[in-house]
Structure formats: C-alpha cells, structure tokens
Amino acid sequence: MITFQDVSKTYAQGGHAALSAVSLSVAAGEVFGVIGASGAGKSTLIRLINGLETPTGGRVIVDGDDVDALGVEGLRALRRRVGMIFQHFNLLSGKTVAQNVAFPLKLAGRPAAEVKARTSELLERVGLTAHADKYPAQLSGGQKQRVGIARALATGPKVLLCDEATSALDPETTEQILDLISGLNRELGLTIVLITHEMDVVRRVCDRVAVLEAGRVVEEGAVEDVFLHPTSDTARRFVREADGEAATAPGVGGRLVRLTFKGEATYKPVLGEVARVTGVDYSILGGRIHRLRETPYGQLTLALTGGDVDAAIKSFEASGVRVDDLTGEIAR
Numbered sequence: 001m002i003t004f005q006d007v008s009k010t011y012a013q014g015g016h017a018a019l020s021a022v023s024l025s026v027a028a029g030e031v032f033g034v035i036g037a038s039g040a041g042k043s044t045l046i047r048l049i050n051g052l053e054t055p056t057g058g059r060v061i062v063d064g065d066d067v068d069a070l071g072v073e074g075l076r077a078l079r080r081r082v083g084m085i086f087q088h089f090n091l092l093s094g095k096t097v098a099q100n101v102a103f104p105l106k107l108a109g110r111p112a113a114e115v116k117a118r119t120s121e122l123l124e125r126v127g128l129t130a131h132a133d134k135y136p137a138q139l140s141g142g143q144k145q146r147v148g149i150a151r152a153l154a155t156g157p158k159v160l161l162c163d164e165a166t167s168a169l170d171p172e173t174t175e176q177i178l179d180l181i182s183g184l185n186r187e188l189g190l191t192i193v194l195i196t197h198e199m200d201v202v203r204r205v206c207d208r209v210a211v212l213e214a215g216r217v218v219e220e221g222a223v224e225d226v227f228l229h230p231t232s233d234t235a236r237r238f239v240r241e242a243d244g245e246a247a248t249a250p251g252v253g254g255r256l257v258r259l260t261f262k263g264e265a266t267y268k269p270v271l272g273e274v275a276r277v278t279g280v281d282y283s284i285l286g287g288r289i290h291r292l293r294e295t296p297y298g299q300l301t302l303a304l305t306g307g308d309v310d311a312a313i314k315s316f317e318a319s320g321v322r323v324d325d326l327t328g329e330i331a332r
C-alpha cells in the first residue's frame with residue numbers, strides 16, 4: 001500500500017538530512033508504527049505519505065501513485081484516499097462538530113443530502129452523536145480527537161495517518177482512542193500508519209514497527225520481535241522506558257538473564273522445576289506481564305547463582321522459554 005524507496009529529505013533551511021535512505025513498505029490492512037525520539041524525522045516521514053512534504057531523493061509510492069509526480073488534482077484525490085489525524089486535533093474552532101466532519105465532504109462537492117447522512121453515520125461511529133452541535137472548545141481532548149477521526153474518515157480513505165494522535169491525551173483517553181483506531185483497522189480494513197515516541201502505543205495497536213534515529217531506520221520488524229527482543233540501542237531504550245525495567249542491577253552477582261514466556265510456556269511452573277533439577281538459585285530483578293495486541297506474554301529478569309547455570313538455561317529453552325543473556329547488555 002505504501003512504499004518508501006531510498007527516501008531522503010533535507011529541508012532548505014535545515015542543513016542536515018531529516019531523513020536519509022529510508023526504505024520500508026506498509027502492507028494493505030496493517031497497522032504500522034514509526035517510533036523515534038524528538039527530531040528523529042517521524043513527522044517528516046508521515047507527511048511525505050500524503051504529499052505535505054516532498055522528498056529530496058527517492059520515491060514514495062502510495063496506493064500505486066508516485067506521490068511526488070502527482071499534480072494538484074492528483075494530490076487532492078490522494079488526500080481523499082489518505083486521511084490524517086493530528087496531535088493537536090487541528091479542528092476548525094468556528095465550526096460545530098458536525099460542520100467539522102462535513103467539511104471535507106463539502107470540499108469534495110458531495111450533494112447536501114449525502115453530506116448530512118454521512119456526517120451522522122460518522123458521528124455515530126465515533127460516539128459523538130449527542131455532541132453534533134457543540135463547538136470544539138466545549139469538548140474534552142478525547143472528544144476532539146474523535147471529531148478529528150470522523151473528519152479523517154469522511155471521504156472513505158483506505159489509509160489513516162496518525163501524527164502523535166494520543167500524545168496530548170491522558171492514559172485512559174489514550175486507551176479509548178487507540179481502541180477506536182484498532183477497531184477501524186479491523187472493521188474497515190484501514191491501513192494505518194502512526195508515529196509516536198511511546199513504545200506502549202506501538203505495543204497496543206501496531207503489527208509492525210520501524211525505529212527511527214536521526215533520520216535513519218535502525219530497526220524494523222514485527223512488534224512482537226522488536227518489543228521482546230530489540231536489537232538496536234534505540235529500540236532497547238524505548239522498550240525499557242515502556243517497562244520501567246531496571247537498566248542496571250548494582251551489587252547483584254551471577255548470570256543476568258531475561259526469560260520471555262509466551263503462549264503455553266506462560267502457564268507452566270517452569271521456574272521452580274528448573275531450580276529444583278539444576279540446583280540454581282534466582283533473584284528476581286524485574287518482571288512484567290503484558291499484552292502485545294491480543295497476545296499475553298511475561299518477562300522476568302533474573303540473576304542466576306549456584307548450581308548448574310548452563311543446564312538451567314538449557315532447561316528453560318527446552319520448556320519453550322526464550323532466554324536472553326543480559327550480562328553485557330544491562331550495564332549499557
């Protein structure tokens with residue numbers, strides 16, 4: 001659905017490259033996350049998808065079109081197929097909720113009866129029917145983002161771009177908006193690209209993720225792989241931030257390992273069994289049970305001492321538990 005081929009972008013006033021040699025592709029129907037720190041190039045990347053920015057090198061292909069080669073009319077048509085929502089909602093403050101949602105339909109020259117019917121259908125979908133005649137200033141942040149979503153869906157897009165869409169919201173509202181976005185993906189088959197600086201957002205809704213650092217993709221893959229076994233320092237940092245996992249374990253000896261339990265292994269009494277058989281002791285340094293979209297998983301960070309540590313690691317692995325040796329990593 002979306003392909004970046006060796007894309008670079010240097011702003012005229014910028015000097016250094018905001019994006020360098022970015023190649024990635026987003027399949028139809030998936031939720032693709034782009035995570036990076038401030039200034040990594042996330043906004044630039046997402047704005048290239050609907051032609052709000054143009055690349056200085058490479059090509060961005062969306063739904064079969066080379067975005068940079070589209071004329072004014074072609075771009076307008078593309079933007080009807082690619083909706084966008086924003087961190088600060090970007091609503092028209094002088095228009096009501098219903099008028100905000102109707103706006104793109106009116107711009108597209110749709111007949112009045114269709115505009116009315118479609119607007120009420122969209123307001124119903126995002127749960128704002130009762131607020132149709134209010135103005136944005138009378139709404140909560142979450143309600144404003146719902147208006148943004150309804151407006152983005154007005155022209156029946158295939159793709160929804162989410163530019164830090166939950167960054168201005170509290171955790172509970174964030175969860176509701178992410179649920180709404182997930183539902184749109186499931187029920188309408190919308191392809192979704194979201195940019196964020198929070199790994200938790202990626203964990204909750206994305207199928208795949210690219211990690212951006214200083215304009216380059218430093219890691220990309222299934223969320224499960226990147227989240228459970230990050231390979232780049234940047235991804236590790238984001239995962240740790242999301243977990244609050246200890247980055248150091250001062251004064252603890254032994255072999256530091258992270259166990260990942262998934263699927264059946266999650267419910268086996270593996271820890272005690274392995275300790276008994278191999279004679280190792282363990283101190284628990286950190287732990288969490290979470291979900292990756294719908295899949296539960298558990299991770300435990302342990303210091304293993306005494307007994308036969310190598311045999312213990314083999315036994316964990318034989319029980320379907322993944323073991324990562326953190327002895328080198330944890331000091332980083």
Ligand SMILES: Nc1ncnc2c1ncn2[C@@H]1O[C@H](COP(=O)(O)OP(=O)(O)OP(=O)(O)O)[C@@H](O)[C@H]1O
Pocket residue numbers: 011012013014017018036037038039040041042043044045197
């Ligand atoms: N219009 C612009 N003109 C000049 N430089 C820009 C412009 N927009 C972005 N940049 C620069 O490009 C780089 C990437 O910026 P971008 O906004 O894409 O990053 P980001 O990851 O979205 O950051 P943030 O999370 O802070 O929004 C930064 O160095 C930024 O200063």
